[in-house]
Amino acid sequence: MSTRPDITETFDALVLGAGAAGLFYGARAGESGHRVLVVDHAAKPAEKVRISGGGRCNFTNIHTKPENFLSANPHFARSALARYTPQDFIDRLACHDIRWHEKTLGQLFCDGRSGAIIDMLVGELREAGGELRLDTSIADITKTADGFRVETSGNTIECRRLVIATGGLSIPKMGATGLAYDVARQFGHAVIEPRPALVPFVFEGREKTDFASISGLACAVEARNARAAFEEALLFTHRGLSGPAILQISSYWANGEPIVIDLLRSQDAVRALTGFKADHPKKSLASALEILLPNRLVGLLIARGEIPDIPRLADMSHVAIREVVEKLSAWTIKPAGTEGWRTAEVTAGGVDTDGLSSKTMESRSVPGLFFIGECVDVTGWLGGYNFQWAWASAAAAAQA
Numbered sequence: 001m002s003t004r005p006d007i008t009e010t011f012d013a014l015v016l017g018a019g020a021a022g023l024f025y026g027a028r029a030g031e032s033g034h035r036v037l038v039v040d041h042a043a044k045p046a047e048k049v050r051i052s053g054g055g056r057c058n059f060t061n062i063h064t065k066p067e068n069f070l071s072a073n074p075h076f077a078r079s080a081l082a083r084y085t086p087q088d089f090i091d092r093l094a095c096h097d098i099r100w101h102e103k104t105l106g107q108l109f110c111d112g113r114s115g116a117i118i119d120m121l122v123g124e125l126r127e128a129g130g131e132l133r134l135d136t137s138i139a140d141i142t143k144t145a146d147g148f149r150v151e152t153s154g155n156t157i158e159c160r161r162l163v164i165a166t167g168g169l170s171i172p173k174m175g176a177t178g179l180a181y182d183v184a185r186q187f188g189h190a191v192i193e194p195r196p197a198l199v200p201f202v203f204e205g206r207e208k209t210d211f212a213s214i215s216g217l218a219c220a221v222e223a224r225n226a227r228a229a230f231e232e233a234l235l236f237t238h239r240g241l242s243g244p245a246i247l248q249i250s251s252y253w254a255n256g257e258p259i260v261i262d263l264l265r266s267q268d269a270v271r272a273l274t275g276f277k278a279d280h281p282k283k284s285l286a287s288a289l290e291i292l293l294p295n296r297l298v299g300l301l302i303a304r305g306e307i308p309d310i311p312r313l314a315d316m317s318h319v320a321i322r323e324v325v326e327k328l329s330a331w332t333i334k335p336a337g338t339e340g341w342r343t344a345e346v347t348a349g350g351v352d353t354d355g356l357s358s359k360t361m362e363s364r365s366v367p368g369l370f371f372i373g374e375c376v377d378v379t380g381w382l383g384g385y386n387f388q389w390a391w392a393s394a395a396a397a398a399q400a
């Protein structure tokens with residue numbers, strides 16, 4: 001015999017997932033007079049906000065444009081992003097006296113801990129009359145005549161609107177699940193195959209050992225493939241390559257593909273090396289390259305036979321210098337894979353936007369069913385774009 005109390009509660013909106021998008025939606029819908037309940041299976045809300053940005057939450061990017069997002073439909077995010085801008089979120093922080101600073105490339109971080117943003121999100125939800133219920137898992141969802149019935153580990157909840165904000169698959173240790181995709185499929189929505197994004201590359205064999213030998217070394221590069229190019233830092237690690245340039249290009253990478261690293265960026269390397277040769281003809285190519293690149297990296301590239309070991313620059317022709325520069329401007333490597341869901345910052349792919357309204361995030365086929373945040377097939381670049389999508393998609397759904 002079941003001991004579970006069988007009290008059915010009714011809400012205007014039930015939000016599954018108390019992360020960035022779910023909490024933000026809850027507060028906005030509550031302010032519009034809706035009775036809202038936000039549930040989460042975790043013991044604490046918005047844990048990804050807490051750890052984001054090294055504990056200081058890179059909460060938006062002032063240069064946010066639709067072009068900073070990947071999606072099977074690149075236009076889908078346009079409407080929501082235009083209607084809820086980075087400035088709107090900045091204005092909200094001002095009301096809560098949360099101070100921030102721009103770190104680089106338009107990325108805004110809290111001056112203090114990211115917990116201040118969680119306090120703001122939870123505080124605004126409660127002020128708007130919304131409820132937050134943690135440690136609550138979802139057992140079953142069914143459609144009713146005028147809404148949905150959701151069986152939770154606590155009780156049964158009926159609602160007119162069901163808002164799915166349970167995020168993607170990144171970092172299962174933090175409670176990530178594929179619930180959003182299961183619900184989408186249950187109600188006839190397509191799901192674009194989810195894959196780890198903003199994730200370090202791993203290598204095998206000789207490359208793994210070589211990169212590990214200079215792990216911790218960072219340098220400014222351009223990482224590119226046929227679809228995208230990013231000028232940022234690259235970091236050698238014990239398992240392969242990381243750093244912002246690598247995380248960014250990983251979102252555009254498919255298994256088995258090579259990536260091209262421009263180790264010289266826009267430096268006029270031919271002129272620099274030719275000038276060095278004129279001044280120091282008896283010095284080696286390695287010492288000349290050290291004016292352009294970290295010396296441990298130069299040593300590694302020579303040891304790997306990627307550039308020649310030339311003891312005297314006087315012996316190098318102009319053509320040979322050009323060849324070295326061309327090699328370093330298009331250093332081509334083939335990752336064995338990525339670190340996967342364990343460390344991926346986000347999930348690319350997700351609920352197919354074809355089935356959703358870009359104005360409201362509502363299902364086109366099931367009225368009252370909404371998908372917001374990372375579970376949707378909209379994935380931002382590194383640098384605050386993913387939180388901006390969480391706020392903007394939540395605001396769009398709450399305005400519906």
Ligand code: FDA
Nearest residue numbers: 017019020021041048052053058166167373374384386387
């Ligand atoms: P989010 O994942 O935040 O929330 C989903 C919620 O649903 C969670 O609370 C989870 O417990 C709950 N849930 C999941 N399955 C459930 C189930 N079956 N039942 C009940 N509840 C369930 N972005 C950015 O813009 N700037 C940054 O600085 C960073 N930094 C960063 C660092 C790290 C380490 C990671 C992993 C990610 C980032 N991100 C980021 C990405 C950002 O955190 C992410 O895009 C947003 O948190 C997505 O918000 P959502 O609300 O959609 O999902």
